[in-house]
Amino acid sequence: MFRKWFRKAKPLSQKQPSTPQQDPLSTDFHENLQVLRSIYNNCADVIFRPFLIGGNKKAAIVYIEGLSNIEEIDRSVLGPLMDAAAGEADTLRAIIENKITVPEIKEVKTFADCIGHISIGNPVLLIEQEDRALSLGLAKWEKRSLEEPTAESVLRGPREGFTESMGVNTSLLRRKIRSPRLKILSMKVGRYTQTEVVIAYIEGLADTSLIDEVRNRLQRIDMDGVLESGYVEEMIEDNPFSPFPQVINTERPDVVAANLLEGRVAILLDGTPFALIVPTTLYSLLQAAEDYYQRFMIGTAIRWLRYFFFVISLLLPSLYVAVITFHQEMVPTTLLISMARSREEIPFPALVEALFMEITFETLREAGVRLPKQVGAAVSIVGSLIIGQAAVSAGVASSPLVMVVAITGIASFSVPRYSAGIALRLLRFPMMLLAGSLGLLGVMLGIIAIIVHLCTLRSFGVPYLTPLAPIKGRDVKDVLFRAPWWMLNTRPRLTGEENKYRQAPGQKPDPARGTE
Amino acid sequence: MIEKGKISASQMGIMMYPTIVATAILWVPEATATRAGRDMWISPILASLTGFLSVYLAVRLHRLYPKETIIQYSEHIVGRILGKGIGFVYLLFFLQLDWSILREYGELMVGQFLPRTPMFVVLGSMLLVCAAAVRGGVEVLGRAAQYFVPLFILVFGMISLMLFPDLKPVNMLPVMEKGILPAIKGAVEPLKWFGEFIVISFMLPFLTDRERGMTWGMITVIATMLTMVVINLLVLWLFGEITASLTYPYVEAVRYISIADFLEHIESLVMAIWVAGTFIKIGVLYYVLVLGTAQWLNLSDYRPLVYPIGMLLVITCMWPRPNLAELAIYLKYIAPVIGIIIQTLLPFLLLMIALIRKRVTNGGKAVQEG
Numbered sequence: 001m002f003r004k005w006f007r008k009a010k011p012l013s014q015k016q017p018s019t020p021q022q023d024p025l026s027t028d029f030h031e032n033l034q035v036l037r038s039i040y041n042n043c044a045d046v047i048f049r050p051f052l053i054g055g056n057k058k059a060a061i062v063y064i065e066g067l068s069n070i071e072e073i074d075r076s077v078l079g080p081l082m083d084a085a086a087g088e089a090d091t092l093r094a095i096i097e098n099k100i101t102v103p104e105i106k107e108v109k110t111f112a113d114c115i116g117h118i119s120i121g122n123p124v125l126l127i128e129q130e131d132r133a134l135s136l137g138l139a140k141w142e143k144r145s146l147e148e149p150t151a152e153s154v155l156r157g158p159r160e161g162f163t164e165s166m167g168v169n170t171s172l173l174r175r176k177i178r179s180p181r182l183k184i185l186s187m188k189v190g191r192y193t194q195t196e197v198v199i200a201y202i203e204g205l206a207d208t209s210l211i212d213e214v215r216n217r218l219q220r221i222d223m224d225g226v227l228e229s230g231y232v233e234e235m236i237e238d239n240p241f242s243p244f245p246q247v248i249n250t251e252r253p254d255v256v257a258a259n260l261l262e263g264r265v266a267i268l269l270d271g272t273p274f275a276l277i278v279p280t281t282l283y284s285l286l287q288a289a290e291d292y293y294q295r296f297m298i299g300t301a302i303r304w305l306r307y308f309f310f311v312i313s314l315l316l317p318s319l320y321v322a323v324i325t326f327h328q329e330m331v332p333t334t335l336l337i338s339m340a341r342s343r344e345e346i347p348f349p350a351l352v353e354a355l356f357m358e359i360t361f362e363t364l365r366e367a368g369v370r371l372p373k374q375v376g377a378a379v380s381i382v383g384s385l386i387i388g389q390a391a392v393s394a395g396v397a398s399s400p401l402v403m404v405v406a407i408t409g410i411a412s413f414s415v416p417r418y419s420a421g422i423a424l425r426l427l428r429f430p431m432m433l434l435a436g437s438l439g440l441l442g443v444m445l446g447i448i449a450i451i452v453h454l455c456t457l458r459s460f461g462v463p464y465l466t467p468l469a470p471i472k473g474r475d476v477k478d479v480l481f482r483a484p485w486w487m488l489n490t491r492p493r494l495t496g497e498e499n500k501y502r503q504a505p506g507q508k509p510d511p512a513r514g515t516e
Numbered sequence: 517m518i519e520k521g522k523i524s525a526s527q528m529g530i531m532m533y534p535t536i537v538a539t540a541i542l543w544v545p546e547a548t549a550t551r552a553g554r555d556m557w558i559s560p561i562l563a564s565l566t567g568f569l570s571v572y573l574a575v576r577l578h579r580l581y582p583k584e585t586i587i588q589y590s591e592h593i594v595g596r597i598l599g600k601g602i603g604f605v606y607l608l609f610f611l612q613l614d615w616s617i618l619r620e621y622g623e624l625m626v627g628q629f630l631p632r633t634p635m636f637v638v639l640g641s642m643l644l645v646c647a648a649a650v651r652g653g654v655e656v657l658g659r660a661a662q663y664f665v666p667l668f669i670l671v672f673g674m675i676s677l678m679l680f681p682d683l684k685p686v687n688m689l690p691v692m693e694k695g696i697l698p699a700i701k702g703a704v705e706p707l708k709w710f711g712e713f714i715v716i717s718f719m720l721p722f723l724t725d726r727e728r729g730m731t732w733g734m735i736t737v738i739a740t741m742l743t744m745v746v747i748n749l750l751v752l753w754l755f756g757e758i759t760a761s762l763t764y765p766y767v768e769a770v771r772y773i774s775i776a777d778f779l780e781h782i783e784s785l786v787m788a789i790w791v792a793g794t795f796i797k798i799g800v801l802y803y804v805l806v807l808g809t810a811q812w813l814n815l816s817d818y819r820p821l822v823y824p825i826g827m828l829l830v831i832t833c834m835w836p837r838p839n840l841a842e843l844a845i846y847l848k849y850i851a852p853v854i855g856i857i858i859q860t861l862l863p864f865l866l867l868m869i870a871l872i873r874k875r876v877t878n879g880g881k882a883v884q885e886g
Contacts, residue, residue: 326629326630326784327784329781329784330781330782330784330785332780438630438633438637438638438641439629439630439784440629440784440785440787440788441625441629441630441638441641441787441788441791442641443788444788444789444791444792445641445642445645445791447792448645448660448664448791448792448795449645449648451660451663451664452645452648452649452652452656452660453648455649455652455655455656455659455660455663456652456656463659465659465663468662468663469658469659469660469662469663470523470524470527470658470659470662471526471662
C-alpha cells in the first residue's frame with residue numbers, strides 16, 4: 001500500500017542547476033577568463049590572478065582560497081613562469097616540461113572540467129592563445145588528523161580511523177592493501193555538492209557483476225546533495241522498507257580492507273569518515289573487527305555471547321510481558337511470589353509498565369547522545385539511577401522490570417554495529433504489543449514474521465541470512481564459530497565463485513613443521 | 517514459470533520434515549495408541565511405506581514432466597478436461613488439508629494455552645504470517661525452514677533427554693502380543709501423514725539439483741519415520757496403557773518434565789517452538805494451494821491469490837466442524853481414506869497411464885533403437 005504511494009510520486013523535472021558550460025575553451029584568452037568570471041560571479045572566495053609569462057605572454061591562475069596550497073603556487077608556478085626568459089616558455093609543452101614543478105598536471109579542455117578542478121582545489125592555469133588549460137594538483141585543505149573511531153573502538157587492533165578527506169581515506173586503504181589489484185573508481189554524485197564517490201574493490205576477488213551493479217546504482221542517484229554516506233545507503237538499498245541495514249557502514253580502514261579481501265565492494269564518500277560495504281549479511285553486522293584479532297576461542301565465545309544478547313535485546317521485555325501476563329506457571333514458585341510482591345502496588349498491566357519504562361529508557365539514551373559530553377554524564381546518572389530508583393519506590397514500575405529494561409539496554413549496546421542495534425530497538429515495541437496481546441504465541445509469531453522478512457531480504461543479490469539460510473557449508477565456520485585463521489582457507493561465497501581460496505591449505509602451526 | 521525462485525534438494529527435505537512432523541507429533545501417538553496399543557511404535561514404520569511410495573511416485577512423474585507440477589501434468593496425462601478435473605480434486609484436497617491443519621493448530625492453542633482468545637484471532641494472526649512467507653515464494657519458505665527446523669529438532673531432542681529419568685521401557689513389553697494386526701490397524705492413520713509427501717511434486721520443478729530430489733525425499737521419509745517412532749516410544753514408556761486416553765500425549769509428556777524444581781511447566785515455551793514448525797507446515801500447504809490454483813487457472817502470477825485464498829482458508833476452517841470432537845472423528849475416520857485415495861492412489865494411476873502412453877507413443881522408436 002505504502003509502496004504504491006511512493007511509486008506514484010511523479011518524476012521531478014530534470015532541471016539541472018545552471019548547467020556548467022559544456023563548451024570547450026576557446027583560443028581567446030580574454031573570453032575564457034570572462035566566461036569563468038561570469039560563472040564565478042559573486043564568489044568572493046575564488047581568486048583570479050592574472051600575470052605575464054616571461055614578461056609578454058598573458059596568463060591567469062584561478063583557484064579557491066583555502067583549498068589550494070598557496071606557497072606551492074607561488075614557488076612552483078608563479079615564480080618560474082614569471083621569471084622565464086623570452087622564448088623559453090612559448091608552447092604549452094615547454095611550460096609543462098620546463099617550468100612548472102608540480103608533479104600532477106592535467107590538461108583540461110572544457111569549462112565544465114575547469115570548474116570541476118577548481119572546485120576540488122586544483123588551481124587552473126589559463127594561458128593566452130591556448131584552447132587548453134592546465135589543472136595543477138595543488139589541492140590542500142584543512143583536515144582532521146587521524147583519530148581512533150569512537151563508534152568502533154577495539155582493545156587490540158589498529159587505532160586509526162577514516163577522516164572526512166577522501167585522499168586520506170584512499171591512502172589508508174592503499175597502505176593496507178598494497179597490491180595494484182586494489183582498484184579505486186571515482187565518480188561524482190550530487191547536483192550541487194558534486195561529491196566525490198569512490199568504489200574500491202580488489203580485481204579478481206570481487207565479482208564483476210557486483211561491481212557493475214554498484215556502479216549502476218550509484219550512477220542512478222540524482223539528488224541535490226550527498227552530505228553523508230547515509231544518503232547513498234538509502235538510495236542503493238535493495239529493500240527500502242526494512243528496518244534492517246542492508247549496507248555496513250564503518251569508520252575503520254582495517255574493516256574495509258578485510259571485507260575487500262573477502263570479495264566485497266566498498267563505497268567511500270568525500271566529506272564523511274563512514275565508508276559503506278556491500279553486500280551485507282545479518283551476521284556480518286554482528287561481527288566486530290576484534291573477533292579476528294583475539295585468540296579464536298575467545299573470539300568464538302564472544303561471538304556466541306553477542307548472538308545471545310542480540311536476541312535478548314529484541315525479546316527480553318516481550319518475554320517478560322508474556323510470562324507475567326499469560327504464563328505465570330513458567331516462573332518457579334518462589335521467584336513468582338517475590339515478583340508478585342513487587343508488582344502488588346503497580347496499578348498498570350505489565351505491558352503498559354514495560355512500554356512506559358522502555359520509552360523512558362530510549363529517551364534517556366537519545367538525550368545522552370545529543371547532549372554535550374559533560375551534561376550527558378549527568379543525564380545518564382539522573383536517568384538510570386534516580387529515575388529507576390524513584391519509579392520503583394513510587395510504585396510506577398516494579399523492580400524486576402527495571403532490571404529487564406537495564407539488561408535489554410546493555411544487550412543492545414553489545415551489538416557491534418549501531419545500525420543493526422537500532423533496528424532491534426525499533427522492533428522491540430511491536431514485539432511487546434504482540435506479547436501483551438497473544439502471550440508467547442504472539443512473541444513466536446513476531447519472531448516468525450521477522451525471520452520471514454529477513455529471508456526475503458537481499459543485499460546486492462546476496463540473501464541476507466547467508467550462510468545459514470540458504471546454508472553454505474564452508475562458510476558456517478566463520479559464523480557459528482570464529483574458526484582459527486589457519487582453517488579459514490576459503491573466502492565466503494558471495495556472488496561469484498572466482499578465486500575460492502584465500503590462503504594455502506594446511507598451515508596449522510606445529511613445532512615439527514618444516515623440520516623434516 | 518510462475519515461481520522464479522530456486523531451492524536446493526536439501527532445502528526441500530528440510531521443508532518437508534516439519535510439514536509432516538509438526539502435527540504428527542500431536543496426533544499420531546494418540547491415534548496409533550488407540551488401535552495398536554503397546555505396539556504403537558511399529559505402526560509408523562509400516563505406515564512409512566506409503567511415504568516411500570509417494571516420494572517414488574512424485575519423483576518418477578517429475579522425471580517424465582520435469583518442469584511441471586501435478587496440476588499441470590495431469591492434463592498432459594489424461595487429457596484436458598479430465599486433467600482439469602483431477603487438478604480441481606487436488607486443489608480441494610489441499611484446501612481441506614490446509615484448513616484441517618490450521619484448525620488443529622487453533623484448537624490446540626485455544627484449548628490449551630489461550631482459552632479466552634477468539635479462535636479467529638489465533639488463526640488469522642498465523643495466516644497473516646504465512647501469507648507473508650507465501651508471497652516470498654518457495655525460496656523464502658525454504659530459508660525460513662532452514663532456520664526453524666534445527667531449533668525445532670534441538671528443542672524436541674532436549675525434551676526427550678529431560679524425560680529420560682521417568683521412562684519405563686518395560687511398558688512396551690510384550691511386543692506383538694496379538695500378532696502384527698494391531699500394528700497394521702494403527703498404521704492406518706499415520707498413512708495420511710506419510711501420504712502428504714506427494715507435496716514434493718510441487719517443489720521438485722524448482723530444484724537446482726534435480727537428480728538429488730529422490731535422495732533427499734527418501735532421507736526425509738526416514739527422518740520423519742524415526743521421529744514418529746521415537747515420540748511414540750517416549751510416550752509409551754512414559755504413560756504406558758493410558759496413552760490412548762490422552763488428547764495430546766506429547767503435550768502431557770512435556771508437562772511432566774520437572775528438573776531441579778526450576779525447569780517445569782515449560783509446555784508454553786515448547787508450544788512456541790512447535791508453532792514455528794506448524795508455521796512451516798501451514799505455509800508449505802498454503803503455498804501449494806496458491807501455486808496450484810494459479811497453475812490450474814493458467815495465471816501468470818500467483819501472488820494476487822495469496823490473500824483471497826487465505827480468507828477462504830480461515831472461513832473453511834471456522835465453518836465445517838463445530839468442535840474438537842467432530843474434528844477428531846473427521847481426522848480419524850474420513851481424512852485417512854481421502855488421503856490414501858488422493859495422495860497415493862491417484863498419483864499411482866497417473867504414473868501408470870503416463871508410462872503406458874509413453875510406451876505406446878514411443879513404441880516404434882524403442883524398437884528401432886533396440
